[in-house]
Ligand SMILES: Nc1ncnc2c1ncn2[C@@H]1O[C@H](COP(=O)(O)OP(=O)(O)OP(=O)(O)O)[C@@H](O)[C@H]1O
């Protein structure tokens with residue numbers, strides 16, 4: 440499967456290197472390693488090896504042609520002309536016009552020469568990435584799955600608050616799906632009392648379209664729409680990936696952003712959600728147990744063939760006073776921390792007591808600001824200048840004694 444070159448989301452460009460020897464493939468991999476943009480994941484196979492399951496879904500194939508005169512264009516042609524196949528970058532050892540023409544006629548998207556030039560390669564990959572993103576994004580919302588391997592780290596709270604932040608601060612249309620089917624806590628976190636739930640869609644014989652899906656959503660006061668978990672624990676057994684997959688497809692047609700509370704248990708349903716996610720936000724706290732379990736999940740992703748989905752790590756209930764520091768977490772996981780959400784008991788208490796959402800009950804709190812920042816980061820918006828200019832927010836994040844201050 441594709442190996443990760445650096446931190447990347449499900450949106451990374453998958454590049455497959457095909458070359459006759461380990462040395463030539465290594466040389467191509469070396470230059471790919473220097474490409475700063477776009478984000479890529481790389482795999483390689485020998486020229487005489489068949490495409491394995493998993494490598495067949497490459498976005499780009501970099502194929503080193505043999506040094507014959509002319510080279511054998513047939514493998515290139517087969518790949519480049521396959522229906523919905525990858526874009527093929529032909530890598531040549533010889534730059535004669537006949538050979539370039541031959542490669543282009545065989546279907547090569549671009550022709551590159553050895554030794555590879557980093558800028559040429561980067562330009563070719565950027566072009567492919569831009570086209571691909573354009574196709575992917577037409578009428579399609581982003582899906583973010585929130586998940587953990589430990590109970591009580593704050594997945595549900597963060598899903599709810601992130602949904603509110605996205606809706607209120609970035610103006611996106613936001614839908615949330617409670618796939619933690621047995622717990623079904625998301626409605627409480629959003630202070631909603633759903634009448635209908637995902638169970639009302641369980642009859643898969645009835646066509647699922649946007650009208651049917653909309654009819655079972657619960658709209659919150661801030662404008663966030665919830666697809667609630669079943670009301671009874673035993674009903675969760677009746678929800679299968681056969682239902683979850685079309686539900687998510689329609690949700691992403693209806694909303695700019697879809698957030699999914701995947702809870703802490705791996706199931707057929709959550710795997711289907713992960714697979715469809717643009718990003719997987721993996722919530723941890725500063726405990727050894729959370730770190731240990733994270734390794735197990737990363738390994739599971741690999742075994743499921745989902746290791747191209749690189750989770751983004753969010754440390755929740757962060758406090759500078761905990762024994763395990765941010766740097767130690769990043770070092771242990773060998774991955775960077777994507778976001779830190781401070782521990783803020785006071786603001787969450789205010790939410791409970793007032794029965795209002797975080798952005799009404801404690802809009803200036805460190806918690807609200809950090810969730811807003813994460814929301815902006817996810818959708819590529821700039822955080823509100825005002826909140827950064829005030830300067831207090833960043834200071835509060837890094838100052839443990841102030842992290843609990845409410846607004
Ligand atoms: N940033 C935070 N600061 C302080 N308390 C928090 C924070 N985030 C969550 N909590 C609290 O932690 C508790 C657990 O949160 P939550 O239910 O969201 O976790 P979870 O991961 O969804 O749990 P479960 O595994 O049971 O689904 C709640 O009491 C919540 O109020």
Ligand SMILES: [Mg+2]
Nearest residue numbers: 594595619624
């Ligand atoms: Mg939960």
